[in-house]
Amino acid sequence: MHQKGTSRITVFLSLAAGFLVLGLSCSYILYTGARENYFRQINTYLQTIAELTALQVNPDNIASLNEPTQTNTPQFQSETNRIEEILTATKSVTHISILKQVGPQYHFVVDASSQGAEQSKSNLLDPADEIPTELTQAVTSRSSVFTDSSHTDRWGTWFSAYAPILNAESQLVGIVAVDSDANKISLGDLELLQKFQVTLAIVIAVCIGMAWLASGPITQSVRQGEVWKSSPHRRIVAEVFLVAVVLGIIFEMGQSHLRNIELIQTQNKITSNQALTSLSTKVLDTIQEGGTPSEEVQRDLDRILITNNYGQIADTFKETIVNPTSFSISKANKSVESLAKLQTASIERMNVLQESQSSANLRLFIGIFLLSISTIVLVRYTANQEFRISQNLENTGSIQAQLSSLIENLPIGLFVIENGKITFANAEWKKQIGIQPTQTDFHPNLLTDAIHTEERGVIVEKITEAVKQAKPFQVQYRIAKPGEPALHVETRAVPVYDTDGVCRQMLAFTVDLTETVIAKREVETAYGEVNHKNKLLSDALAELEKNLESVVKSLVKAVEAKDPYTAGHSERVMQYSLWLGEAIGLGPYERRILELGTLVHDVGKIGIPDAILTKPDRLTDAEYDIIKKHPEYGVNIIGNIEMFRECLPIVRWHHERLDGRGYPDQLKGEEIPVLVRISAIADIFDAMTSTRAYRTGMELDKVLNIMNEISERGEIDAELFATFCQVIHQRGIIPQSVQQEPWKAA
């Protein structure tokens, strides 16, 4: 918000300055013009009154008044009344006097004062000592003259005009002097000044108001980026234009000053020319009439020639007119003609100068106007530029401050490598490396020395090589600090390129991994312990299993020991089952169940009386019913042992048949699991191929034929049996003798 206010004030001040320069310049020009016009009007008015009075008075009366005692004469009264009438009819004229030249002196003849004037200046033929130069000019030039500036005499300060009174012979008989009180004229001037001051106040107020009103939209446009998009070309053109305008104004002002000087000189020359012409004509007339020019006339002539620098003409005049002895009428006429030409040239020159001055004033006005406009544009442009620069600086400063704060407060270490040296580091890295947070000057070997001696060589070489090639790198190492545990850190660095694509710096980030490393070690330690315990437990379980297996195997062997002819039956059934299981692609888990199940499938026989179990004769139905109880006895024996839980179906159902004619549960078809079916085939096969107390073992082909019939009757799984036939043909019958155990020999 602060930026917003500043911006509008800047724009406002710029606009106000521009408007004020323009407005005040125009006002001043108007004021000086009005003031000049005011004085010109006063002078013209006084001059007109003087000329009119000169025409109104009677030259003969004036010429006749030569004694102070003539105040009662009709001539004096007549002229006095006349100028009093004129004075009454005028405004702002204080005195109208008529003077005449008597010898080298001027004397008052008639004098009238307006009402309010303190006193009349004179009585008849009182000497007039305080004669302004303009009066003399009027006498010599025989034409009316006014005073450019006020003059003071004993009666006051005046603006005056003078007009010659000529008689019928064009001889100068007197001078009309018209005085206007300078104080009253100054009142008018003062009034102009007051009006000018009021105008200035209005102009200033309007300029400030306009600047304020205009600054709003301009500020808005600046904020929206609608600023004058400057280009070097445009700026140069603007600057050249501005310089040209300024130079033009300076040149014009200089020219104007010189022109004014020349104008004044020309005006003086014209006046003196008139006087010179008048005097020389008078002298010529006198000489031609055979007289001698008076000394006074000659002195005036000489004075004019000297003071106005006539050069060659002056010499000729002196030779032909002033000095009667060398007078030549032809040369004198030529001199007067030259003077007339000079006068014409001077008048023409003055006209040219006046016209030139008028157009110069216009050019000056236009120049000041352009300068004002240029100044406004330039100020606005500069204000915009300053606004943008200050905004950019503020933004940049803010971003830099935020960036610095961010870098300093980063929870990871940051340092900069420049030309192989560390030139910057944030607080976290200084903390990691073990130096003061305020340290800004870094030793060249600071990082090298901090790396643990066991890793220093390798790490330094890796970092040095990466920095040299300006390649990103990532290293893990330890920082060794005296009296403290080593810090495990990881440093990742990336090259930073400048606008030319050259790598000037490497920016490196360092993360403290100490806690991570410690945690990892703790996890690894704990994991090792768990592994060790698992192994112990596993070993214990294996041992337990092994023991249980041994117990069960002993039980099985105890069963088989009841009948020497069944010795090794369980292990052979196990082997046949495993062969078949392997052939149909059973997995390790299922093979293990098959192994244990077939091993203990007849364990229930422990509960069958030996007399029935080892009876060499045919069993009775009652005895057979007892035999058929052994699967259930087996389940009862091992049912509570976890390792045999999956084996129970084999123990209970290995005498079930697919056609439902088996025992003990008369299961049918799919009700009998695959592992049970396998064990049934193996059990039947071994029973038929083994020698028993009541018969010898049958040949393989015969056994397979019988089993084929059984299969065809739907008692056993035909598909499994077909595979079993292939397995047996490959591997053959397991010899019964091999399974002989020590107890059998005993």
Ligand SMILES: [Fe+2]
């Ligand atoms: Fe059995």
